[in-house]
Amino acid sequence: MSMRKIRPVRRIFEICLSVVVLGLFSGVAFLNFYRINFESLEGASRTLRWYFMVLATAIVISLAAKAVFRSFPIARIFLVAAVISFMAFSYDEIKMLVSHDEIKTLVGDDNFLKFSVGCWAVATLLIGVLVGIFSRQAVVLPTMALVGIIYVVPAAMSLVQARAHPVTVNDPKALALTARRTPNVYWIVLDGYPRQDVLQEFFNFDNEPFVQSLKGLDFTVYDHALASFPETIFSISSTVSLGFLVSGTGSSLKMPPSAELYRAVRGQNVVVNTMRSMGYRYIHFENGYDNLTQCPMEGAICIKGNVQSDGGVIQFDEFNLAVLSKTPLMDLIAAFANRSADQSPFMKGAVHELTNKLSSVPEHGEPFFLYAHVLAPHPPIRFRRDCSVRVVTPDLVDWNSKDRSAFLDQLGCVNDEAIALLKTVVQRDPQAIIVVQSDHGTAFRGQFKKPFDAWDQLDLKERFGALNALRMPAACSSYAQGTVDLVNTFSRVLSCISDRSLPDKVSRQFVVWHGDMTSVHEYRMDSE
Template identity: 30%
Template sequence: MQNKSPLSLCIGLLFLACLYPFLGFYAHNISESYYFATIFSVMAGIFVLAVLGFLFIVKIWPKWQVANTAVAAAFALVVFFGFHHIEALTANLGIYLGTIKILIWLFLLLVVFFAGYKLASKPNLPSIVFFVFLGLNLAPFYTIATSLYNQISGKDKSAQTATRSNDKTTATAAGTPPNVYWIILDMYSRHDVLQEYYGFDNTDFLAGLSERGFYVAGDSYSNFQSTRLSLSTTLNMDYYLPVKTEMNPMLWQSKLQGDNNTVLKFREMGYKYLHIEPGGNTLKTRCGGSEDLCIHGPQNGAVSLNEAHVGMLRLTPFYRVLKNLKGNLFTFDFTTIEDIRKHIDPHKNTPFFAFTHILSPHPPARFTETCEYRERTEWELLETNDPNADKNYINDMKCLNAKVLDMLDWLVQEDPDAIILVQADHGRSPNQEGKDQTPENITRKEFWHRSHAIMNSYRAPVSCLQNLYSSISPVNNFPFVFSCIENTTFKPLPDRMFVIHDKPTYDKFHEEILEVQR
């Protein structure tokens, strides 16, 4: 029986079917507000291709009924963007070979397409399917709309915006203000965690820092276990308060790109702002346009993808296939420690504040066992089901240590009066150790201890270092730095730790961690 639903209904159904995976992806990653442009530009392209393919089929093969084809294509799009679910399900069944997973996905895609085509012959089914997809889109749409409304209306009270000082600083301590380097080594755990849980003694590296004039805060914890929240809290020199309220993700991104109290204060003091991206097309801490100089690693490969592109590609099998067929097709070149030395001249644009985010020892693994940079770097920010995760983490740390100390030797020689902070944004949590889930035998206290315990070190004049203490947390980085530059009293905030929770609607709220004693 031929179903003569109007062409507009069929194209509308295809639009909703294309929209659903993208709305779901964005709602699930609502805290990554910078995904928006990437996600919906790709969605628009997919929709155009879907409509063109649909029109091509019904034009070339007139026997293919228009409404039936639209319904079949809509169902098939769900399977098309559901590869990650199929991949997880087959892994749970003990199937790990990628080729088998792709064949299962392809089989299901064809079955669903032809089954949908047959079912669509039933009266009014295209209209019913249209409203089903409309309903499926409502939940993620509500999440996104609510988040945008809270930002525009100012309902989110937890996000502290940058505030410009009324009294512009006109002088610092005697002499030329020093350059300030903030070097973030992503996910670099504290020495006691490394020793207890990974059997790695990091004493030599910490001793190397001390020999170069650094104070190592041996009891330091990060304020959050999240890069974006940890760094934005540090840059704004304040916490997101009050706790247990919905946190609007739209506001912390601007802080990571220069709209924060730290950069404003530096600018008022006559400083330039240098921003060194982590590379690998990581979006969280990319340059935002307000910096005086943007530095990023080299870009190789035919196609440059960012983490949003990769996340969407992984909804399908194409990322896996293309990476295996042509490993150098995509660009994943990360900024290295050597790039600091290569691109920053300590005697130019002074005084300056250099924000430097190095995505290491955070995965993906960057080094070979002989500490050479790997020729091919996979985009694996999570280490799920990787049996070599612990080994790679420690190997990368050993290699990174040597390169950091070598860079610091150069920096101390070229810029002896600089204030230098070398620290992590957060520690390495148990669920980042090659496992799907947090082990059940780990207590909440142990989990937060391992997730927040960080390597944290400061180099400044001795008179300033005397004000530091072993449990200082990153939120007090720049209150310390400014007190040192201006020769004023250092007044640290209480050092606090927080955890972020996801509600079923993907909204986020945070609470303070009190179990871990400082």
């Protein structure tokens, strides 16, 4: 074959291979994201949409660059686009590399986000320039293809293996109970709301006005209530399962697979199935952000809060934010946002979002069981004391000790809105059963930076001391007596409905290791 014929064939091969490289490098972040989260996601469609959108954008920009830099080979442009696409979703790793206390002190907390974005921009520009320069070498293209394969293949094999051995999840059986009375049931979870004595001891905050307001609405407030687990997915699963879910003993304690826990949190659990068997409709309030507490695909009446209604501000849910948080976009918005703005592009998760939807709940028929998981007062600290909005990055993990004062301001906002909500419920539905509780307490002592089996008693008290309050019809007042831990909440509720006393579980506390999300350490808390 003559050289004239070889060159076009080679050029076509290089272009095709460079597109493959672009596809590989653009897909690494999404493959890893889906591999880690596939048990909590309803299929791969949203992940694939994101991937193809990023890939298409990279190709279009590459073609535009070719139109500007006509002498620069398109195959080399695709290689530069490949590393930029990869770096675009590597911001989180670069931010972690520079997230040292010494660096934060040097640049200042107010400037740290801009500093992180600057570091990422410099690194991305440098790598892009280097690839652009060295891509003229013939060895670079096959080398990058090999690197892309090395990145993708292990993750793909791990995902295939996991999908080939799916977790078998059984539908929890309903308890054999008969309804003797059918009050509507409202279960309102205020995420991360601490117990009154915890607020006093760890924050020097007097929450007596809020507690007295609850009592004034005929709530029984449990001064010694404890969560069984320090994280939402485990705690809520425990509450709706009327038990602790752990298997084994001693050092071999294990949690069920996360797929089972996600089903439990989203309505496939003992409590919901029992309520349905007694004629209740299950209504699931989706706060519009949190992927964990999104509406189940079937079997529930879904009411959505935090939904964009005025077309003015884009509302991101947790899935989109989880993807975009791997890029610098979220930090750029937070760093340069108008601090006086009364809207946030991120989630809100406020109590009033439930209040605004309350009138639509009875439209679906009675009796009903409403589960509403409200993100506040859990960080990020996005509300001031007057409930105006603070624009912050949507980080649900960071309990920064510097935010303690701001957390109390947000708590004050939650208190006001919660009392307004409860007054409305009591006025409209005076015979209802109303549960107001948290799923866990706060973690400003840095508990999750410690080994899961090395928490001290103060760590435990702050994180496990949770709000729990219960309002029963007068005929069920006896079922509200004593101490009620979160795990025993629905034993009391079902006792009222069935007029049959169900036994409480003895309090137990567990922390799950994040390494495998199944290994468990059990603690013995000091008696209070």
